[in-house]
Amino acid sequence: MQRLIPTGEAARPVAFADVPQPVPQPDEALIKVEAFAPNRGELFLLERPTPELLPGKDIAGLVVQAAADGSGPGIGTRVVGHPAQGGWAEYAAVPTHSLAVLPDSVDSVRAAALPLAGITALRLLRTAGSLAGRRVLLTGASGGVGHYVTELAVGAGAELTAVTATPERGGRLVELGAKVVHEVAAARGPFDVVLESTGGPDLPLALSKARPGGLLVWFGQASRTPVSLDFFQLLGGPQRVTIQHFHYAGAPYGADLAALVSLVAQDRLHPEVGRTTDWARTAETLVDLRERRIRGKAVLLTGGAR
Template identity: 40%
Template sequence: MRALLVDRSAPGGLRLGAAPDPEPAPHQALVRVTATSLNYGEVAFGLDAAPDGAVLGWDAAGIVERAAADGSGPAEGTPVVTLMPDGGWAELRAVDTGLIGAAPVGADLAALATIPVAALSALRALHRVGPLLGRSVLVTGATGGVGRYAVQLARAAGAHVVASTGSPDRNGDVLRGLGAHEVVASPKEVAGPVDGVVDVVGGPQLVEAYEALGPGGTLVATGHSSGRGEDFAFGTLFGDANRHDRSVVSFYLLGCTGLGRDLGWLAHRVAAGELDPGITWRGDWDDAAEAVDALLGRRLHGKAVLTIGG
């Protein structure tokens, strides 16, 4: 099969080449990939860590070519969205059936390819915050893939949504269109305490966002795009006054259960137009180097999608 292979001598660290077809385990389906979306973490860190010749890629959407031998998962011919720790940047992918979501027939699979890491992370982070109806949620890094989905999902769940972005003048209208009630330049500008935070940035901004939490509030550390550590000043973690019972939590997406169900639910919401996938770059896999460069240069706000096998 053809695949995008790690090659540090090539532009963007990737080149088109040949790789062995995957051999699915009994609990895996073989999926012919139509599209994949790139994530900042896999191009910023994954490419450096992987050996030359490796096939990376977390997100992929396509059609089931061979159903799982154990009878689990969708049937041959089903359009699906998939998540695995690698293998998405290739024509064929072997996928655990618990990490497959069935999609509506005729859906734009390129749009659905944005779902696995970004939308699932947003959904599970909001689940961790707790019931959202009538509560307030701050989303940092709101113009990125996870942030955009978090804004939309929090608004749909009945929360008052505050979106934080480094450029409110440029991005404010977009974020309000996605469902944000307020747009701020940093967590320091949040007017009152919030019940929950989905933090995609980490570093000093996570510390600022934690300070915006009210009693009983939860901050979910979902991303770490700042590449910096968190330095809490003495007293920040005191529990007196309005700081009672605040918490910082994290999670590992592949450590969660029920992801296939969530992938399918999200696929239907995107296909129905209820969630905007936020695609801001779209091209063929021949253009992968351009997408990688734009992601590393922080010139993309939203998702980059590659069509595979064309």
């Protein structure tokens, strides 16, 4: 079968290779991949790839071999999956606890855009707690996680302010019900909850926007710049603020995937897909994602996607 593997080259981050079809573990199903979606974290890994790196965590496709232990969906079932790696290929072995069944109303393109960003948004908002009537600040809101957090938080009754780099990237979030600013300093607090994903100088500034007794959840460092916090400077800001580190990872993922699929099927969650194209164009698409020339998710098709 064919698989995309890292090259270490900035202009062409991946290339096709002929490799053996994966052999599933007893608790894994073999999926014929129809569509996959890259994530920004994978772009970072491709800059200095390790020999064992096999990209691909967000996929949708068809079960062609059910798990030997009897768990999970049967042959012929359409699914969305979140494997640990290896999804940029014709076939992928995925633990059944990281699969969810797709109804006919949810196509493979939208399904492939869900897993990492959608699971992150769901788990992040659970960490933040009840949001009805609460004021929320979201930094780094331009990407897939920001889109899902905005739609879910506003839908839950939050008054959300989103920080995006440009008006163009903020337009969709305004349509979803957010107030949009383009730098953290412009956000008018105080906020009950701050969801911070950029790091660098933005985190202490965002922290200063929290109300006394508020919560800051730190879930990313998109700026790739370390954070410096001055304890004495914090004394001039909110008192008793809680800073909580967050990372989405932790299987099983199947229940969260099923919840996301259900929201899409009910027309309550709307994946933003900025490009859908054949996986022969994966390398150039990765470059365009890296250079932020695509708004929303990019979805690559291996053939046969519904």
